[in-house]
Amino acid sequence: MKRTVVLLLEIASLLVILRSSFAQYLLTDMQHSLSGWIAHVAEMGERKVLSDLQKRISPYIANLNEYQHDYIMDITSSRGKIEHFQRYYCQTDDKNPYVYGNTRIYLCSEIRKVEF
Template identity: 40%
Template sequence: MFRFFIIAAEIIILIIVLRSSFVQYLFEDIQNSVSDWLVSVATLPEREELRSLKDKINIRLSPLKPYQQNYVEQITADSASVKRFYHTYCENDDINPNFTGTKRAQLCLIIKQSPVMQVAKRD
């Protein structure tokens, strides 16, 4: 009987401690860290493909002016930006102030051949 009271008291103390604001904050912080880590691991292949695409663009279209380099950084920030650029300026042939003529055609070809766009076609 005495053992039952000890176990019950331990359970009650555990519940009180777990409900404290410090422990809740600690668990929330741990959850955020683990979530960020999982998102980072899940998006690693996409980030690698985007980095590879950015490197190909910088190599094949060099020399790029500083504003063009900044624009390439913006385009390759995520796969949605790459797809949006390709749809707007390559498929719909809209005017792009940063890349014109053969540079834009080369850029469109590089993007079209990239794994980022290949994944989009499979989806």
């Protein structure tokens, strides 16, 4: 009987502590940190693929204008931007004011080699 009362008191005190604003703040902060770590680990492979792509195309785009170089580095910085570029400028041959001609053809061929 004594154990049951002690156990019920412990459970009640735990509930009171966990429902406090400080505990809620602490648990929320821990959740954000943990989800940030998980997202970081999940995106490691994608970041490596993007970094390899940028290293591969870097010598070829070194002689371009600064704005063209910055544009290409920007579109190769995320998977979504690469997919957008490929959809509009590689698959449909839409006009791009920054990347055109052989540069566009080379960039499209390098993007096709990328596997996420």
